[in-house]
Amino acid sequence: MTALQIGALIVVGAGAPLVVLVRDPVRQAFCVGVFGTALALLFFIFQAPDVALSQIVVSTVALPLMILLALAKIREHEEEEEERE
DSSP: OOHHHHHHHHHHHHHHHHHHHOHHHHHHHHHHHHHHHHHHHHHHTTTTTHHHHHHHIIIIIIHHHHHHHHHHHHHHHHHHHHHHH
């Protein structure tokens, strides 16, 4: 195993607990995106470029975007509920 592969494994191993331990949902969405990028880099280093491209699309772009859109919708719904009261 090369030093680059070991370094990528360390980054992914350190990033996973970070995603879980962050409590703010917006920051957590950002951490998920960064972690997805680290995973994509890991897959690329281990010579799986097709998996890396899929990882970039899903975990780096789509998942954080869906989380942020869901949070915006929830906040909008909560504001409407407060106005009704």
